[in-house]
Amino acid sequence: MSFANVPAGKDLPQDFNVIIEIPAQSDPVKYEADKDLGLLVVDRFVGTGMRYPVNYGFIPQTLSGDGDPVDVLVITPFPLLAGSVVRSRALGMLQMTDESGVDAKLIAVPHDKVCPMTANLKSLDDVPEYLKDQIKHFFENYKALEKGKWVKVDGWVGIEAAHKEISEGVANFKK
Template sequence: MSLSKVTRGDTPNRFNVIIEIPAYAGTVKYEVDKDTQCLTVDRFMKTALQYPANYGYVPDTLCGDGDPLDVLVLTPEPLVPGCVIEARPIGVLHMSDEAGEDAKLLALPTEKACPMYANMQDITDIPELVLDQIKHFFEHYKDLDQGKWVKLDGYGNKAEALTAVEDAVALYKP
């Protein structure tokens, strides 16, 4: 099946995430090509940092940077690039970069996929160390890229994450 056929799902409380980059899998930045829908190597990051969670996007959404809504999915194991997982929002990392607003949604798998996270409902349920690792990664992952920058504006709770999903759905025009 083509990734272009994957729907966003039942937003804003549950949605599909297409995983591009697995957690802790090196410095390769994979990206789904918008035209071919193939998973491609975008680049090797210049910093020696690895994504601290599975990284992907919600299809059929659009954000201020011109891309779909970015999502970090926390799971007990790294996920395979190109797979689809149903997730639920628990928070958002507000940030911007040289391309514009670039918020990162924090999500967990649905209970069906991973019941061990069933009791986690909001960002305050996530260990502080995990949140610090995510923040540290995004503060520094572009440090060696000339002309690129990142500004973090803190974490938001589940309500703010739901608003981010709704806004990204509203901006999307097929």
């Protein structure tokens, strides 16, 4: 598979593709897409033993402020396979900073045509508070045992900020 062949989406920023790197509730292994190889590679084992509460991936053909593609957390009723592509829409974004700088995470669900079970989720207000707490807790703690690494969660922002992150990511990639 070549990540370079996967478009960012059909109707950006409202309708975008996400390549899944880490399935929800999978073993605590951090995978990263290697754009040169076109494969997922093991970045590291998560020492805290924590599992990602939702699917973790990225929007292809984007570049965020940290030099990586735009990160996305995709809420689904079932875990998705690593390397799969899911058509998605944003609900909002978790703003964070880590040892490398700004590291925002879009919060998304599959497009309604892909998953009618999440069609009722229109914004972060519709996401159960407990799930938002799990996501926040995960990112506040998953690097806790890694020397020199840290994360500060700055808070939740809405769909407009998520759409701006996508649009800027596409523009940065095209530069």
